[in-house]
Amino acid sequence: MKYLLGLDLGGTKVSAAVLDGENKIISRARAKTRAWRDDEKVFQTIVSTGRRAIERAGIEAAQIEAVGIGSPGPLDPRAGLVIESSNLGFRNFPLGPRLAEEFRRPATIDNDVNAGMWGEFKMGAARGASNALGLFWGTGIGGGLIVNGTLYHGSSKNAGEIGHMIVQADGPRCGCGRRGCLEAMASRSAMTRDLRKALRRGKKTSIAKLIEGKSESVPSNALRRAYQAKDELAVKTVDRAARYIGYGLGSLVNVLGPQVVVLGGGMIEAFGQSLIDRIDKVARKTAFEFAIKDVVMVKAALGDDAGMIGAALLARESLGGRKR
């Protein structure tokens, strides 16, 4: 049996899974990234997490056919380089070649969101679609594009940055430095910024304690609880963000004409279908009827596993020399 090792590298954690010949996860491992350490130490954590998953699968490292990893970018998937990353210290780090060396197997790297979208396309919510668009809504807003049945990288090798389309020209400052990006209007960081501003203006909310004096964004689940308890400020903030997500998706449907739109990430996991319905409604008013009438908007099916599964399957794909 030919196994795959799939890795998902994030700013806070590294996850690993071994997939069997039927693409089923047979073991897992996880560690904290501790991204503030130097490259080499973060890399050693990735490797040891991968080895742990292999051990737990009860197989030999030699039975792994290929290694795949999803990483924050931008990166050069062909050269296996992480060019830079705002969450990690990596700068032109040869993550692919280094993993290939450690595991003595071909290693494939791709953007973390792309890997997740590829997982959803091969085994999750976008199965069978020729053209699909994934939007992952959390602290930031990430995107992945399936075009004519393949993962689309574009000439920049880093296409799919849908969080950085301008939807509100001259709007609030984005983490990327520009103004009015979708991410600056609707991400969890943007919502936290808006909530903070409202608090300073004297508005009340049940989640004030999660906002005041903290630097991180309000957790999705806290937002969901406040929303369900009809906390006025939370409802207004989330609904407004959802409206912007709808604008962004409607715009992208006009440009890309996808068959399926996959929605995932912390916010969608926490809120579920009702939030998708809200977004769907706005997107349908935003896009042309001829462009959106046959579009299916669905929840990501693989949750946190999407990245590991997608990375592993991208690795298998590139073994076959197939275009992706």
Place this chain on the structure above:
Amino acid sequence: MKYLLGLDLGGTKVSAAVLDGENKIISRARAKTRAWRDDEKVFQTIVSTGRRAIERAGIEAAQIEAVGIGSPGPLDPRAGLVIESSNLGFRNFPLGPRLAEEFRRPATIDNDVNAGMWGEFKMGAARGASNALGLFWGTGIGGGLIVNGTLYHGSSKNAGEIGHMIVQADGPRCGCGRRGCLEAMASRSAMTRDLRKALRRGKKTSIAKLIEGKSESVPSNALRRAYQAKDELAVKTVDRAARYIGYGLGSLVNVLGPQVVVLGGGMIEAFGQSLIDRIDKVARKTAFEFAIKDVVMVKAALGDDAGMIGAALLARESLGGRKR
């Protein structure tokens, strides 16, 4: 020698050209569309314009290998249907099959902007690019996408509507009924609306006569003359529109990662390179450096011929059964 007939159907005129085996235009014809007439009469004008181009080429109709036409959409390129058109009366009009019947040759239809972009890709400014994006700036704002070397239609069959991305949420009303689309911020109609509003507020401009009491948009050349004469209002209006075009293109570069961006349409024809430079500057600030650093932004090379040439080449393409 195998000839092609290429047609370009617009709201105001129908253009036809015969291309020889080397894709050179050897004859042309043109007529007014008079789009207010019924479908059948508009169709007869298309046919007679095509026949005139064939006559002028000094060839027999039987020497035409295939017929291609670019038409305003949305349409169904596979079935050859014009689903509807805001400029023409067509509604589910079988333009492809009807042309095939008249000329007794295979006929291909595509969106007018797509046809133009295909022309630029095969013989113009986007030659050799794997991924390219065309923006055509006139009364409206149209777009065409080349993805992995083929014309991209998406699952909606009508992808590429880049004029209807929202860049200013809750902004001014667009011709499409939504608010804040790129077209509502930057098209010639949008600029005319802004100029009218400024006049009503008592601002002065040298082109006041072209605006007051008229229903059509200010011609691009009039805008250019006023701009060059440093007419304050004209300069402000055009610069603002160019800024929005830059925002839209920067956003699309982040999403699509093209290699080449082709700029065409009346505004670009009138203003030339200086306006492209202005747009380019904004787009480069809007997009991520890793996404835009290798992007070339160029003026469309085929001008008004792009649509006819592209339509003819799409027709030849589909003869070969090749994917487009």
